[in-house]
Amino acid sequence: MSVFRHFFGFSVCLIIGSQVSASQHTPRPAERKVLTLEIASHPEATRHLSLPALERLSHRTYAAMLPEESHISHWQGVPLSLLFDEAHLETSQRLRIDALNDYSALIPLSDLNAYEPILAYRRDDRYIGISERGPLFIIYPLVRHPELRTQLYFNRTVWQVNRITLE
Numbered sequence: 096m097s098v099f100r101h102f103f104g105f106s107v108c109l110i111i112g113s114q115v116s117a118s119q120h121t122p123r124p125a126e127r128k129v130l131t132l133e134i135a136s137h138p139e140a141t142r143h144l145s146l147p148a149l150e151r152l153s154h155r156t157y158a159a160m161l162p163e164e165s166h167i168s169h170w171q172g173v174p175l176s177l178l179f180d181e182a183h184l185e186t187s188q189r190l191r192i193d194a195l196n197d198y199s200a201l202i203p204l205s206d207l208n209a210y211e212p213i214l215a216y217r218r219d220d221r222y223i224g225i226s227e228r229g230p231l232f233i234i235y236p237l238v239r240h241p242e243l244r245t246q247l248y249f250n251r252t253v254w255q256v257n258r259i260t261l262e
């Protein structure tokens with residue numbers, strides 16, 4: 096009788112626990128919004144994107160070696176120029192890139208045409224974890240344009256990007 100009571104009690108706990116767990120919907124990590132896009136002159140146009148939404152956009156792959164590294168990595172991501180409507184780009188001056196650690200950098204829109212920096216979400220065919228300074232990283236084509244290997248462009252290579260504002 097005691098074994099039956101323990102088995103019955105354990106079964107009831109499992110059933111109740113599974114019902115409570117099923118009723119609390121938490122989004123899968125892939126569904127979480129990882130990026131906010133804003134237009135300073137049109138706050139109503141603010142958008143929040145998930146990683147899968149970014150992956151559906153056209154992408155590029157660049158080879159780049161970060162300043163403190165000794166090997167070249169291949170970064171895949173969305174060209175920054177694709178994140179905003181062409182009409183808004185024509186009337187703006189720059190992008191403000193904000194990171195999770197409150198760092199921010201300004202990227203002139205002329206860089207979008209001249210160097211086509213990307214918002215990278217993969218490094219060497221792997222997603223970039225937060226502990227690896229991800230999930231999003233501004234990358235310039237530093238191998239194709241070695242003249243960019245200066246402090247000015249290293250400062251624009253922002254990691255842990257969470258907000259981009261068109262100003």
